[in-house]
Amino acid sequence: MSAYSTVPVPPTAIRFDTRNLTLEPAGPTLVRRMSDLDGLFADREAWQAAIDDGDPVVYTVASSLVPETDRELPQSITTIHPGTTAGEFWMTKGHQHPEHQGEIYLGLRGTGGLLMFDGTETRYLEMTPDTIGYIPPGWAHRSINTGDEPYSFLAVYPGGAGHDYGWVLEHGLGKRVYAGRSGPDLRPFGS
Numbered sequence: 001m002s003a004y005s006t007v008p009v010p011p012t013a014i015r016f017d018t019r020n021l022t023l024e025p026a027g028p029t030l031v032r033r034m035s036d037l038d039g040l041f042a043d044r045e046a047w048q049a050a051i052d053d054g055d056p057v058v059y060t061v062a063s064s065l066v067p068e069t070d071r072e073l074p075q076s077i078t079t080i081h082p083g084t085t086a087g088e089f090w091m092t093k094g095h096q097h098p099e100h101q102g103e104i105y106l107g108l109r110g111t112g113g114l115l116m117f118d119g120t121e122t123r124y125l126e127m128t129p130d131t132i133g134y135i136p137p138g139w140a141h142r143s144i145n146t147g148d149e150p151y152s153f154l155a156v157y158p159g160g161a162g163h164d165y166g167w168v169l170e171h172g173l174g175k176r177v178y179a180g181r182s183g184p185d186l187r188p189f190g191s
C-alpha cells in the first residue's frame, strides 16, 4: 500500500445534498462578514457604513471533511448573499494560490461571475447552475453574486495550493464588477 493511501481521509462517500446545498460528512464552515473584506470595495465609506449598520454576512464557505493539506482534494460550497456596496456587487475576497495550481467551480444556484487575473490580463466568466468555471494555475480569482438571490457554487481544489490574499490587495483583479442597467458592468480596477 502506498504511504499516501492511508492519510488522512480514507476512501469516503461524501453526500451532496442538492436541496440544502450541504456536504456530509461536513468540515468547517467559514463565515465572512463585511468587516472581513477590508480594502476590497472601491468605496471605503460605503463599506464602513455597511459594517456600522450591522456588519452583514457577505458569504459562507461550507467544506467537506477533506482537509486543506498537500495532495488532498478538498471541496466546499460557497454561498454569496445578494447585495451591493456603492453599486459594487458583493463578492469573495479573492486570492491567488501561492503554489500555482488549477481549480474548478460548478455553479449550483443563482447567478454569478468568476473574475480571474494573471497580473496582466483579466477574464470574466458568467456562472449559472451547471456551468463549470475552470481557473488555470497562476490566475488569481474572485466570485461575485450578480443576481438578487444567493449565488452558490461547488469548488474543488488542490489542498496544498494555499490562499494568498495580499497579492489581490496589492494587484487587484484587473476589474471591478458593478450592477449595471442590464447586467454586470465591468470597470477598470483603478477607476
Ligand SMILES: O=P(O)(O)OC[C@H]1O[C@](O)(CO)[C@@H](O)[C@@H]1O
Pocket: 032, 061, 075, 076, 077, 078, 092, 093, 094, 095, 103, 143, 155, 157, 163
Ligand atoms: O478564499 P476567499 O477568497 O475568501 O473565497 C473563498 C473561496 O475560495 C475557496 O476556498 C477555494 O478557492 C472556495 O471554496 C471559496 O469559494
